[in-house]
Amino acid sequence: MAVRAVAWLHLWAATGLACTPASVSDAGYLILLGIRTTCSEIILRHEVLKDGFHRDLLIKVKFGESIEDLQTCRLLIKQHIPTGLFVDPYELASLQERNITEAMMVSENFNIEAPNYLSEESEILIYARQDSQCVDCFQAFLPVHYRYHRPHSKDGETFIVVNNPDLLMYCDQEFPILKCWAQSEVGAPCTLKNKDTCQWKNMKYKSVNKNVTLRVPVGLTVHTSLVCSVTLLVTILCSTSILVAVFKYGHFSL
Known part of the structure; x- marks a missing residue:
């Protein structure tokens, strides 16, 4: 050709x-000349690790073109957290100190103790890191936790849908290949430590899975009487044991 x-x-x-x-x-x-003119796709994959009420959300991004020339670029993932989940800000601070992940919460007045039906959606900004095993890959790690849900009358489980995130990129210099992926510009902090606002390019990508769906076990309303009775009985027994131990082994002075 x-x-x-x-x-x-x-x-x-x-x-x-x-x-x-x-x-x-x-x-x-x-x-x-036989040169391909179509833009390659950015591939994003959502994965949920671990079991139980405490999960890890792993986001992997692979560029269709080599990014060796994009070493001056940074990748930011804007993840929306539904009401059924929460991210612990104290846990995030601990992970940042240990250099495990870089993330910050956008939402204010965030209550990690509130149940699902009294909560609001939140947003997390995760600064992705380049994958050491893949030259054109980035990944981001975020621990998430289930909130308590209302009991159901019949089905003993509910579902939480985690939508795909927004993928943002900022480069110190302009690259023609970015025009293939950029859709618009979004203002966000330049880095985790630098709170100055940078104009990030909102990138279009192809997701391996449409959304992440988590299955959450919930209580049944028919068990309300049984649970309340057992809870009250255990509370009375424990309180009685504490009082007996205090009067038996405690030292009182007038």
Whole structure:
């Protein structure tokens, strides 16, 4: 294909019909040379690790083009947290101190003790890191926890849907390949420590799975009387045991 294209170019040059912007478009010229003009896709994968009420959300991003020339770029993941989940800000601070993850909460007045039906959605900004095992891959790690849900009358479980995040990129210099993926610009902190606002490019990508769905076990309303009775009985027994121990082994002075 390339040999045939070169032959055509020599023929055009000899006849005075060399390509100009008016005669042949850049895309047609590249196609003639056998160079692919379509943009490759960014692939995003959501994974949920561990079992129980305490999970780890792992987000992996793979670029379709080599990013060796994009070493000055940073990747930011804006993850929406539904009401059925919460992120512990104290846990985030601990993970940052140990250099495990870099994330910050956007929402204010966040209550980690509130149940699902008294909570609001929140947003987390996660600064992704380049994967040491993949030159054109990034990944981000975020621990999430289930909130308490209302008991159901029949089904003993409910579902939480975690939507795919927004993928943001900021580069110190402009690269033509970014035009393939960029859709708009979004203002966000430049880094976790630098609170200055940078204009990040909102990138379009292809997700391996549409959304992440988590299954949460919940109580049944028919068990309300039994649970309340057992809880009250255990509370009375424990309180009585404490009082007996205090009067038996305690030292009182008037």
